Amino acid sequence: MFKAPKDVKRVASIGGGPIGGGWTAHFLARGYDVTTYLHSEAEIPAFRTILDTAWISLTALGLAEGASLDRLTIETDIEKAVEGADFIQESAPENLEMKQELYRRLGEVVPKDVVIGSSTSGLMMSDIQAKCATPERTVIGHPFNPPYLLPLVEIVGGDNTVPEAVQWAGEFYRIAGKAPLMMKKEIPGFVATRLQEALWREALHMVANGEATPEDIDIALMNGPAPRMMAQGQCMAFHVACGEGGMATNLDQFGPALKLPWTRLEAPELTQELRDRMVEGCNDIAGDQHFSDMATQRDKEIVALLNALRASRDDG
Amino acid sequence: MFKAPKDVKRVASIGGGPIGGGWTAHFLARGYDVTTYLHSEAEIPAFRTILDTAWISLTALGLAEGASLDRLTIETDIEKAVEGADFIQESAPENLEMKQELYRRLGEVVPKDVVIGSSTSGLMMSDIQAKCATPERTVIGHPFNPPYLLPLVEIVGGDNTVPEAVQWAGEFYRIAGKAPLMMKKEIPGFVATRLQEALWREALHMVANGEATPEDIDIALMNGPAPRMMAQGQCMAFHVACGEGGMATNLDQFGPALKLPWTRLEAPELTQELRDRMVEGCNDIAGDQHFSDMATQRDKEIVALLNALRASRDDG
Secondary structure (H helix, E strand, O other), rough: OOOOHHOOEEEEOOOOOEEEEEHHHHHHHHHOOOEEEOOOHHHHHHHHHHHHHHHHHHHHOOOOOOOHHEEEEEEOOHHHHOOOOOEEEEOOOOOOOHHHHHHHHHHHHOOOOOOOEEOOOOOOHHHHHHOOHHHHHHEEEEEEOOOOOOOOOEEOOOOOOOHHHHHHHHHHHOOOOOEEEEEOEEEEEEEHHHHHHHHHHHHHHHHOOOOOOOOHHHHHHHOOOHHHHHOOOOOHHHHOOOOHHHHHHHHHHHHHHHHOOOOOOEEEEEOOHHHHHHHHHHHHHHHOOOOHHHHHHHHHHHHHHHHHHHHHHOOO | OOOOHHOOEEEEOOOOOOOHHHHHHHHHOOOOOOEEEOHHHHHHHHHHHHHHHHHHHHHHOOOOOOOOOHHHHEOOOOOHHHHHOOEEEOOOOOOHHHHHHHHHHHHHHHHOOEEEEOOOOOOOOOHHHOOOOOOHEEEEEOOOOOOOOOOOOEEEEOOOOOHHHHHHHHHHHHOOOOOOEEEOOOOOOOOHHHHHHHHHHHHHHHHOOOOOOOOHHHHHHOOOOOHHHHHHHHHHHHHHHHHOOOOOOHHHHHHHHHHOOOOOOOOOOHHHHHHHHHHHHHHHHOOOOOOOHHHHHHHHHHHHHHHHHHHHHHHH
């Protein structure tokens, strides 16, 4: 049904803001031909600035062979912009009616074997695709800002998306150098923003209550959870910190702490089912790695991160 | 009243677990003489393993001049352990009665011009110091695990701690290579754990509801929020992402999103006072830096972090 993800040559990117511009730069850096749709030519200077800024970082991260800013075409006619594209990344403004109208139009002019991914952070694909005559190939492909730097892309379909399109998108983004997260359900905020939003709202509560200043919040995050969370997500961080017993020990030992007022968010009941899911999930990630090897690798990575940050700051 | 923090030569570290061991290694690496109290000689082999593991990372981070594992003395007599110490880091088990009894004893044998910092993550200093006859110099000095790697130390006094002791601890930890966070109040979970716990409980809710697996949670964190949060805390991340308008624009634009179900934690009311605190706090951190320079520095740091992590993984 769909062209093999590895055979994608041309990407169309819709939208010239920081997200659309970031995506354009990313795909160019991975060696694709890119056609970007801008609403008007007046947007070109600001769009070029976004590209030039992103290109500095992308070059430092390493460009794909043949990657070039010269492989960009800018179009202000949407039909011309999507012509010949093997994949479409849509980063139009976050307005449901506008997106619905856009997908209605794309549904007519884009061949139905071309997957369309939406950068939306706040809308559901089931809603966006409501007026699209060919919704089966429309998916969420939500990047994390800035999209030319952070690897995450959250992927999920809407009610009328076929599973093959979702799988295709996951495979395509992986080939295009991203870290795909295949979501299990359409939920507001997806996964990453939900986690960040919980933290953010707790931060706002603390500032509102005079418990911390914005500076305190940032000192805490940068020097505490963040370096570890870059090497290991929170699940594996707890799993490995608990040694041989892993997540099971964590939940048995710190389970009671879930009832403590350590945040204003109430924890779910720690049922046997939740415990099993957490333990089995961590065991799946760990595979046959011994906890001590994972701890050694964690330490090595955190050291590399701290040294890199220090060098980057001394230098800048 | 207290010796100048820069004149500290000998640190006593109480406790031989991962936290006490991590602190011992850290202080040795910063060039201090350290005496560590262990409950019994039977703990020595496990303690040595913690030190040796930590030393690999500390060496890679860079040892202070003259730093050596040979400058460690192990004692199983608490009075001998604290003798001659200019600062005491206490990492005894998380048991209030045990800590109260320990501080009662320390209060008698440690000169009252020596500050005692507790590694406790879950107890309040006002409670820990309850039976101590010289509580004015007792403070929380809570590290983030692993303490030999993560820079954060959260500092706060109890009801009977004098402000000078808290200030002294902040200055001492800074000189000793840590990133001190001077807390505004004694609150359960302090600052960093509260932020992490909000995120963690949202993660548990998502797993409980089949919205995400532990692997999804970790993919999201490692590839999305974490790299950015290591370069900039969440406050400055939002401030800089909103360009010229900064945090004010963020709150005006995304304020309504605080009411959306993007996490199960309800946000506080965005009052004028909270808005002002957030905006002024971010402006204070930014100082006279222009947002575009901060964005450039952010990108440079994230690139350095991503490249360092990749190199560390290719290599390991």
